[in-house]
Amino acid sequence: MASLETGVVVAQETIIPGHFVLTLAAPGISRTGRPGQFVMIDVGAINKLPHPLADPFWRRAFGLYRVDPEAGRVDILYRAGGKGSRLLALAAPGDKLSVLGPLGNGFPLEEAEAPVALVGGGTGVPPLVFAGRVFASRGIPAKAYIGGRSANQLFGLDDFAACGVPVQVSTDDGSAGVRGVVTDILRPDLEALEVRTVFACGPTPMLRAVQGLVSQFKLPAYLSVEAYMACGRGLCLGCAVRLAGDGEPRYANACTDGPVFRSEEVVL
Amino acid sequence: MASLETGVVVAQETIIPGHFVLTLAAPGISRTGRPGQFVMIDVGAINKLPHPLADPFWRRAFGLYRVDPEAGRVDILYRAGGKGSRLLALAAPGDKLSVLGPLGNGFPLEEAEAPVALVGGGTGVPPLVFAGRVFASRGIPAKAYIGGRSANQLFGLDDFAACGVPVQVSTDDGSAGVRGVVTDILRPDLEALEVRTVFACGPTPMLRAVQGLVSQFKLPAYLSVEAYMACGRGLCLGCAVRLAGDGEPRYANACTDGPVFRSEEVVL
Amino acid sequence: MPDDVDLSVEVAGLRLKNPVLPASGTFGYGHEPGALFDVSRLGAVVVKGTTLRPRAGNPPPRIVETTAGMLNSIGLENPGVDAVVAEHLPLLARLGVPVIVNVAGDTVDEYVEVVRRLDRAAGLIPAGLGLELNISCPNVEAGGLEFGRDPALAARLLGMVRAVTGLPLIVKLSPHSPDVVAMGRAVQDAGADAISLVNTMVGMAIDIWRRRPVLGGITGGLSGPAIKPMAVAMVYELAQHVDVPLIGMGGIATWQDAVEFILAGASAVAVGSALFANPLAPLEIIDGLVDYCGAQKVSSVRELIGAALPRRGS
Amino acid sequence: MPDDVDLSVEVAGLRLKNPVLPASGTFGYGHEPGALFDVSRLGAVVVKGTTLRPRAGNPPPRIVETTAGMLNSIGLENPGVDAVVAEHLPLLARLGVPVIVNVAGDTVDEYVEVVRRLDRAAGLIPAGLGLELNISCPNVEAGGLEFGRDPALAARLLGMVRAVTGLPLIVKLSPHSPDVVAMGRAVQDAGADAISLVNTMVGMAIDIWRRRPVLGGITGGLSGPAIKPMAVAMVYELAQHVDVPLIGMGGIATWQDAVEFILAGASAVAVGSALFANPLAPLEIIDGLVDYCGAQKVSSVRELIGAALPRRGS
């Protein structure tokens, strides 16, 4: 169950330009958080300013990247792109943040038939790293397929390597791995029947491409989708995702019914 | 002339709880800034976030506390009370701030007949320290009269002492100096004819009391007034201060015509 | 001393132990675990817009963050009045606080029928059931006009609704009423027990890279701190011209904001979008009100209602 | 490529080298040193509200910061039209850019007389003099109604003004027009060459410690990023129903904001309150527009005007 926790910044480090790993002391979330779940951080209230800043107005959502229940720590990996995430990048060790989580349903690790393909790119990678680490610890075969714009935009590859999950890379410009998109490197393994389940997390166009590919191969796949989220708790009905099906459109909440959905269940 | 300067944070230190001295590398302002002038800092754009934060919306005004033209440095001393000043307190060495200044007319040091009384309290003290330091360096007799709520709310006293300006203190609760308000300690020296000019900076009720006192003694006095300021540059006409006089009300701009006004000139 | 402060108020006949409510549509049905705190500490629970039949809502994106606020075009997604009565009211009853159901519709008949069914369910909520009529939805009958913009239409709607229920009736005004005073008087005269304001304001955001509106519904309703000064001004204006109690809302995030509305004439306040970033805002506001009353040396928050208004002529 | 981008637009017959203007009342008379940059880089200079006689303005406090915005009740402090013509226009002429004088008044006669005097001074500004009629001031003649809320009144005013000048006439609309389309059509038909929108929205702030309104004028006009979504929605709506060019404003702080207004149908944009925190905002917006046009592969910003609007039926 989601709860509100005051996370204390333990460390904040740049991994590649504009991308940070934030380590928080947040014992509650560290104990219960699972891969594919996320937290929402009140970036407008670092150290609980007397009057929280209303700009940025919403919390920001970040997938769990690493949890360490023993140390009571949670890591997120994020891109400081907009005003909220850049404000978060100002937080220094000792600063306090209001963290809401863990939220959402996460990837169904237990139900997934191995081998599992972990497919993603950009800021979709952190939850896949978390999933890969869990699979590796359980001895379940998994392989990562990571797409990116170019070599200097990639991150998380070492994480997969470190826990023994093989990783294959594609880049738009061919500066690392195969030149092309992530489905280009995934397809041969699907054809070779080396994948039984797909977990994907990344930008919507990438998810759409994965959706197309897995439906062609009739493979079970789970997609972690993105949506604007205000509450993250199923209260505002803002994060609607269209459900597949004819007739009157029907919607689910990305925050509580997702963010992970079965591929055939949603229209992206 | 006011200009926009990118100030780089050199240091930021707590002096008493909730009060900070911020040292900025800002060579332009350090060269031209005079006592009683002020700067306006864009607290919503620390490091020029990609999209400046609109909350806080306005810059914050702070009087010059120390300038070091050789080192190209400017110090301000401020109370982190509201959201803007608390956000400023998050700035760390190396962070960049947009500083507008020096603004306003400052105290008329050259015209003031000595001995000069420097009267104030709270965040009105920093400009008086600056004035005291200049008088001391020129060998002009000056004495400071500083009022506060209680002993632990006082600051800046050492600064006067360090440059050889005697300082007398009043507190509401008598925990330091005389129990009472600042005009209680000023009055005897006016009666003893030990003051020829008064410079005052502090909360409006204090300034009103000073106004009353100096008019009684027919002494020239200069008050640094407070007003909400949006532009600080005479463009918005928002910081109106009512001018003394009968008939149709007339107004001056606190930012460009002030913040220092002759006591008899303004209605507070 | 703060312990002695009395925060209770009476609004439209509902006894509220404090004047702090959630705003309709921002708090689900109040009994979900997502609330994250003991909901019975609130003055009342306000549930979201309820229509006669279930509604699926608008296509996404339904929300977008704006500067110090947000736009929403949820499109009244809700399971319909019968499901609200059958599934949600029983769970809400357990909280032991008054419940206010927000009612929406396209036609007068739809409003009337929803109200009739809620009226029959009133016994489910011993702490008191109130109805909040959201009159800023398009009115199909009147050819696209809105109840919320036309005092005569609003009065007619209210008369019809009043005829089928004795429950506390709160009318929620659109901030787009060309004349909030005329509107307020019209609904007061037609039988409203209280008035809540403001609802969201029409706004939009454009996706500059796709060169089209961000929201699936094109325009949406603007809420959040951005609109607070306008909401306070409307409460301040209306409070000088009607006698029924007002429930103030629009951008309340802190207890200071709540105090502004109370001083402007609101007997109670609702917290909406600010709940998203700060789920505990209502509790902080309650605590802040206690301290503020203490500092102002008043023993009841009721002494502060309208305290910033010009003295009213008799 | 960005160097080839053409930012020029024509609005109300004024040729602007780029579509970025300061908003009236936020930039003084444009020639003051407080501008902090080379003002001739702007598309035009817009000066503050000018009345027939000098006005001292409202009692302080006149401004207060709000969340993501501000309230002002300056009260049209200005030296009067004759001083504007004698003292400010000659200095403005040196900048070599078009000048737009914002005109305000209490009565139709006052507007007409100010316009007449400005019309006679047009020769002072070779780059082009335009007039922006601020029609959201109380109209004493019409018994407290506002020109900005009543299309018929606005049309009458415009007709009288049009009769005494051939200068480019821009009408500035209040965001409180109950029906912006009706208002826009009325002023277009009555001879307006362009429409600017929005002016500030009525709001207020209450000092909770003194229990009274903060502003000397009690209510004030809300501006800043807070109001942007409403302003964009009004431009988007009006652009679908009138043919005269629109000047969009309300909360513009960045080039992305400016692009939203342009895509919504504005031919030019004005930056107001955001200038206070970021005096260089107009230059950053000009640079941003150049880059954006480059990224969108358009050679002229004119191709983007209204690009987010639904295709218009013939």
Ligand SMILES: Cc1cc2nc3c(=O)[nH]c(=O)nc-3n(C[C@H](O)[C@H](O)[C@H](O)COP(=O)(O)OP(=O)(O)OC[C@H]3O[C@@H](n4cnc5c(N)ncnc54)[C@H](O)[C@@H]3O)c2cc1C
């Ligand atoms: C379930 C979930 C998990 C996520 N996990 C991560 C992660 O692990 N690492 C990471 O870097 N990013 C992650 N994101 C995306 C992240 O939330 C956005 O990048 C971030 O909110 C952008 O905020 P900003 O302040 O940088 O941008 P701004 O430009 O200030 O954002 C403006 C508004 O748009 C929203 N927004 C912008 N981009 C997105 C997006 N992609 N998804 C949802 N809302 C968005 C913001 O929340 C904000 O409300 C995740 C998003 C979701 C929904």
Ligand SMILES: Cc1cc2nc3c(=O)[nH]c(=O)nc-3n(C[C@H](O)[C@H](O)[C@H](O)COP(=O)(O)OP(=O)(O)OC[C@H]3O[C@@H](n4cnc5c(N)ncnc54)[C@H](O)[C@@H]3O)c2cc1C
């Ligand atoms: C010319 C001048 C010189 C000043 N010098 C100093 C100084 O050296 N040190 C110092 O600590 N303070 C000084 N102040 C006061 C300082 O500007 C305010 O304390 C500060 O703006 C409060 O901002 P905040 O974010 O803490 O409060 P918030 O509560 O966020 O402020 C809300 C709004 O009110 C305005 N405001 C609040 N208090 C004041 C005030 N006293 N005067 C003017 N505007 C105010 C803020 O600028 C902001 O717009 C000076 C003010 C002026 C006008």
Ligand SMILES: Cc1cc2nc3c(=O)[nH]c(=O)nc-3n(C[C@H](O)[C@H](O)[C@H](O)COP(=O)(O)O)c2cc1C
């Ligand atoms: C996501 C969302 C959904 C809303 N749904 C409703 C609704 O169903 N009925 C209603 O009367 N108001 C609805 N509102 C309006 C709020 O109740 C409230 O009037 C408005 O948001 C202003 O308050 P705020 O600024 O505190 O959010 C909704 C607002 C939001 C943000």
Ligand SMILES: Cc1cc2nc3c(=O)[nH]c(=O)nc-3n(C[C@H](O)[C@H](O)[C@H](O)COP(=O)(O)O)c2cc1C
């Ligand atoms: C301090 C101030 C003074 C203003 N004076 C005028 C004026 O004299 N005439 C006018 O038409 N609009 C005036 N306005 C309104 C602005 O021109 C503009 O329409 C409004 O502020 C919205 O733009 P913004 O959000 O970018 O500030 C004023 C606004 C401010 C903040």
Ligand code: FES
């Ligand atoms: S974000 Fe509010 S329901 Fe999902």
Ligand code: FES
């Ligand atoms: S603050 Fe704008 S004129 Fe003084």
